[in-house]
Structures are given as C-alpha cells and as structure tokens.
Amino acid sequence: MTTVLKKPQRSARKPKGDGHMRRGEILEAAQRIFLAEGYQGATIRKIADEVGVSSTALYMHFKDKDEILLEISDGAITRLLEINSELSGRPIDPVVRVRMMLDAYMGFALENPNAYQLVFCAHTGLMTEEKTEATSELGDRCFQKFIDVVNEIAASGRLRTGSAESAAQVLWASCHGLVSLIITKPKFTWADSTELRQVLLDGMLHGLVAD
C-alpha cells in the first residue's frame, strides 16, 4: 500500500504562462470560438482545450465564463465608441453626422454579430443585470455621443416630432431592429441589406427632421 500508484502524469502539464500571457491566450482562444459559435458554443471546456489547459485554469484569470465573453465584447464596443468619437469631432451638418453614426452602428453590428447580440440582445435570461453593467456603460457612452448630436439638431429647432430624447431613442431602436433581425433571422428573405439600411435612414431622418 506504500505504492501510491501515482498516475503516470500523462503528458507534462502546460508550463506557467508568465505574467498576463496566459490571460491573453485565453481571451484569444475564447474570441475565436465565440465569434465562430456564439455564446452557447463557447464553453469553458472548449476554450480550455483550445488553450491546452484544464478548464479550472480559466478561473485563475476570470471570475466566470461571462466575464470572459464580456471582456471580448468590451473590445468590440470600444471600437464602436472610437468610431462614434471620431464622427463626433467632424465639423459637418449634425443631420449628416447622425446618419453616419447610425450607419456605422449598423455596419458594426453586422460585422460583429456575436458581440453585438451579447450586449444588445441577450440581457434577459442569459446574464444577470449587474454583470453586463460595465459593458453596458460603454454602450451608454456610445449612445451619449449620439444623443449629443441629436440635441444639436433639436437645439436648431429642426426636430419635427417628439423630444430630443425620444427621437434619439427611436432612431437608435429602429437601427437596432434592422440589424438584430438580420442577425437572428438569416433564413428570412431579406432585401439587399445596403438598400434596407438606406431606406431606414432616409425614412427615419426625413420623418423626424425638418428640412
């Protein structure tokens, strides 16, 4: 009984990733899987396997699965914020700026469908409210950039209907509606997506903003 019968140690444990190296590896692997297979497909085990490490190891670097995926989404949303900030600075007609922001928003969503869904579609059921708070706050800052421009329009008295607040929310919501439907119902026979975006923006801006 002294023969403790240690397992043959299989195949040497993966050496320590010094510093934050391992954390980065995990994020990278998680991103690959998450982008390819979405929230459900990105399981802790799959990510760990991809890194070549036990599933437990992920909890060294992240509180839980959602923290990993939210950090990935943060990266995406940050890029969106940069786009909005850049547009925010351009000295052009605010209506044109609103249009560019919304179009960039839709383009972004269609190019990052999984991150977009996680942040803007999932909230209910998938994650508790608190978890998404940090990422949501990033989204809010994007929206704030947008509100600023709508306020400019409202200030010049060009808003045809409703308050600046409701106009901004409606503009945002309608763009969200188009991209989220395109993402979640790919089997539907959509008209050309460029045309849809254009019709949406033409309609909305013509309807809400006076010439």
Add this chain to the structure above:
Amino acid sequence: MTTVLKKPQRSARKPKGDGHMRRGEILEAAQRIFLAEGYQGATIRKIADEVGVSSTALYMHFKDKDEILLEISDGAITRLLEINSELSGRPIDPVVRVRMMLDAYMGFALENPNAYQLVFCAHTGLMTEEKTEATSELGDRCFQKFIDVVNEIAASGRLRTGSAESAAQVLWASCHGLVSLIITKPKFTWADSTELRQVLLDGMLHGLVAD
C-alpha cells in the same frame, strides 16, 4: 417473508390524466413558468414538479422542451395573426391600417415579452432552424398580412422611398427594434413607451409615405 415490504409507495403516483388532459396541464404549467421566468427558467424539472409528475412524463406528450415552449408561443402568435386579420378586413385608408397593425404589433410584443423573444430574438444558438419552422411560418403569415397593406400603398404610388418589399421590412424591423430593446433592457431610462411608439410611427410613416 411473505410481507413483500412494498415501499410505502411514497406518495401515490399521480393518477392518469385521461385523454389529452395531462397534455393541457403541462402546457398550462409551462406557460406560467415560461411567462414568469423565460426560456432558461422554464426547465423540464420545474414544469414537471408544477404538474406533480416526473420529468420523464413530459416526454410522453412532447418530443422535447422546445416543442412545449414553441406550442405556447404558437398560441401567442396566433392571437397576433387574428388581430392582423381583423385589421386587414377593415375598409380604411391603408396608411392608417399599416399604422394600426404596427401599433398592435408593438402592443402585443410588450404584453407577451417571453413568447415574443422566443420567436423573434432567440433563433440563433437557442434553437435549430428547423424547430422554429412551424412557428416562424405563423409569423410569416402575420407579416404577409402586413405586406399586403404596404403593397396597397405602393400601388397607389404613395411610397416615397424604396420598393414595397424594403419599406415593409424596414417598418417591421424598426418596430421590432423598439419593443425588443425595451424588453431586453428594462434598466435603461426609456422615455414614455406610448410616446416612443408614436414618435416611431409618425417618423417612419411620414418619412416613407407621401401625403
């Protein structure tokens, strides 16, 4: 030893629900839980407990969990189809009819958030494409009622931008965007939802339809 020591039968098995009675009980319990706790919260075991039956029993009446929830959603969508059919028959200006349909759509979504989400937000990841086919087809029939009216408008040459197809899709999508965002982001500080619906419809219809 003749005393076979039958287990005290615990607490007598639930007697047979004759005919299709049990099926109805399951649907009812599932609906209660689904409406209260959404897709994730409505687990097979919870539903079975509520009915007072083992989890396995549910598989006597339904192929799998999704079949249960989709049948519930079917009921909801059918009600929406009835509303649309009713509006479809009214002899009023097609623009007014479009507005009423869209407003009814949004009202319906806000009153049946979980069913709405299951059918219009979940498609990706949660369920395979085939499963939702039957329910989707119901949704398509609702949309067809709507397209018909938009076609009427287009036929009378009152469409300002885009084809009837893209106009219909954009109108639908923008309404979907508003309600789905309100449902999935309840923490956001929304303007009054009645005003939002009105601003959206005013804007969209004014923008897309010539007077």
Add this chain to the structure above:
DNA sequence: ACCGAACACTAAACGGGAATCACTTGAGCG
C-alpha cells in the same frame, strides 16, 4: 375469469454544462 398488450407513468442514469475543492507542482528566494 384470465391473459397479455397498450398505456401512463416512474426512478435511475447518462453526458455535458458551470463552478468549486483539495491538492500538487515548480520557480524564485533567503
């Protein structure tokens, strides 16, 4: 009256998810 098939139901188990636990390994350092 009896047999057996059909039925409605059940407990137990399976595989796979997230997360936690108690433990080991090894690098750096006095």
Add this chain to the structure above:
DNA sequence: CGCTCAAGTGATTCCCGTTTAGTGTTCGGT
C-alpha cells in the same frame, strides 16, 4: 536546502435535457 506562493490539476458538486429500463393499471379478446 527548505520555504512560500502563484499557477495548475483531477475529482466532485450541482443542474440541465434526455434516455433507458422498467412498474403498475386498464382493457379488449377469448
């Protein structure tokens, strides 16, 4: 050398949907 401690591990827990192998009841045929 012996110590600490971060980084890693396998085993385990709990919950999920679903499957398997039954158990008790009912009911038509003979």
